[in-house]
Amino acid sequence: MSLDLLPHCIAALDIGGTKIAASIADASGPLIRLVEPTRTSGTPETVARQGLALVDACCARLGRDPATVGALGVSSCGPFELRDGAAGIVPPNLCGGLPNGDDLPNDWTFLPLESVLRERFATVKIANDCVAALHGERAFGxxxxxxxxxxxxxxxxxxxxxxxxxxxxxxxxxxxxxxxxxxxxxxxxxxxxxxxxxxxxxxxxxxxxxxxxxxxxxxxxxxxxxxxxxxxxxxxxxxxxxxxxxxxxxxxxxxxxxxxxxxxxxxxxxxxxxxxxxxxxxxxxxxxxxxxxTTLGELVTDIGAFALVMPAGWMADWQVRRPWESTRSATAPNAEPSAS
Ligand SMILES: [Zn+2]
CATH class of the missing domain: 3.30.420.40 (ATPase, nucleotide binding domain)
Known part of the structure; x- marks a missing residue:
């Protein structure tokens, strides 16, 4: 990848059944992490759009233009289902339309991810959360x-x-x-x-x-x-x-x-x-x-999601400096520190 094409920033989303976290990193390391409860009402696109909004909120807190975020790595609960070649998820703990979903306030049976996220990001890579974590452990653990x-x-x-x-x-x-x-x-x-x-x-x-x-x-x-x-x-x-x-x-x-x-x-x-x-x-x-x-602690899935889309040069540098261990974000009252 030529220097001109290297992204200024990359984003990570960690989509879980109870919470969704967005993080932004640049070459120096993770910059911010915001977390919200995962929404369970609205249209089936709600969760993907919540993720995009959370990435935008991270950018706003950092005072950065969202257009500088060049790629998105996603660590998500599964299982995945491909529809028209694009990955979505069918998680039993979010989809109220599944046989055991009576306690959920929706009738979802499939949540599109990739098709929605690609409206904003040309580069999107999605992995199951444990697969993303293993990418993190392989790259940095x-x-x-x-x-x-x-x-x-x-x-x-x-x-x-x-x-x-x-x-x-x-x-x-x-x-x-x-x-x-x-x-x-x-x-x-x-x-x-x-x-x-x-x-x-x-x-x-x-x-x-x-x-x-x-x-x-x-x-x-x-x-x-x-x-x-x-x-x-x-x-x-x-x-x-x-x-x-x-x-x-x-x-x-x-x-x-x-x-x-x-x-x-x-x-x-x-x-x-x-x-x-x-x-x-x-x-x-x-x-x-x-x-x-896990050698990467509670941020293993976030770091794994970054690893999915990280430029090779950043990865080699992060392996030496391990910036997630020292980077802290205090840019917003409700922002979780980038590392604990
Ligand atoms: Zn089972």
């Missing part, structure tokens, strides 16, 4: 060529890298292993309609539901030795560890990076059991597999 990124929060998702290639699949949905079926001996229902898939059993929405307590209380009770809470936590860790083992066996993985609120806040209880679930199985497949938290 320590993920080796055969690695997994996993998030364990409300939902469970994966990004898969094999032989140095991050897998995308026919519609960008490679890594939706939260929907792999684990057992028939449960009524636990996932937003996708499956009973007994990994997300149904241990995603944050369903985890320990029968105990009738918020998740932090369940973990707190488990730490105090409450037998019922401890059993729920240990069983969840076993299911999660088995899911990881299955993927290690399928993909010959050497390193697993885990993010997401359930994992980040409760590694002390979960990690030993997850580790055992992997280590206690066929050593030829599991020996030496590392399990660790």
């Amino acid at each position: 320590s993920a080796p060529p055969n690695s997994l990124y996993v998030t364990w929060s409300t939902g469970i998702g994966f990004g898969l890298c094999v032989d140095g290639r991050i897998l995308h699949g026919k519609a960008g949905n490679a890594g939706h292993a939260g929907h792999m079926l684990m057992t028939e001996s449960t009524d636990a229902l996932c937003g996708c309609g499956n009973r007994g898939d990994l997300e149904a059993m241990i995603g944050g929405r369903n985890f320990g539901k029968h105990l009738g307590k918020p998740l932090p209380d369940i973990f707190g009770d488990a730490r105090r030795g409450d037998p019922a809470a401890l059993e729920v936590v240990q069983q969840a860790a076993r299911w999660f560890g088995r899911g990881l083992y299955n993927l290690v066996a399928i993909l010959d993985t050497e390193a697993i990076f885990i993010g997401g609120s359930v994992w980040q806040h409760n590694q002390d209880l979960l990690a030993p059991i997850v580790r055992h679930e992997i280590d206690s199985r066929f050593p030829a497949l599991t020996r030496g597999v590392s399990v660790q938290g």
Whole structure:
């Protein structure tokens, strides 16, 4: 890319079921990040247009012309569906028109993303949030060529890298292993309609539901030795560890990076059991597999979205300077710092 064509700024959108974040970066590093609750009413284009408005709000706070933003990287909840060659999303936690969406104030069955975002940006790259996170870990973390990124929060998702290639699949949905079926001996229902898939059993929405307590209380009770809470936590860790083992066996993985609120806040209880679930199985497949938290912290998906569209020269420079670790934004009262 010639110097004349290099963008002054790039933007990142992180579209989730509960919040949407927009960030702007220039060659020096991330400049600002704004977050809002994801809108769930209006037309199906609402979420994409909210993202564009949030990018504009970032520019306004920075006093920059939105026309200087040359490319947009998007990390989004999935799954994706291609319509007329353009990617949109069908997320069960936003689409009220899906079979299990009765509690949502809309009748959406498909949210267009790419077609709307391309009205503003000539360069748009969209990836599933865990795939974007893995791009971030590969570019700026320590993920080796055969690695997994996993998030364990409300939902469970994966990004898969094999032989140095991050897998995308026919519609960008490679890594939706939260929907792999684990057992028939449960009524636990996932937003996708499956009973007994990994997300149904241990995603944050369903985890320990029968105990009738918020998740932090369940973990707190488990730490105090409450037998019922401890059993729920240990069983969840076993299911999660088995899911990881299955993927290690399928993909010959050497390193697993885990993010997401359930994992980040409760590694002390979960990690030993997850580790055992992997280590206690066929050593030829599991020996030496590392399990660790994300090295990029809570901004991993934002940085991953930037990495999707970042000029190569910036990437080499960021790898050395790691600007997201020191850059802070104080340009607006409700702006989140660019790095924590
Ligand atoms: Zn599912």
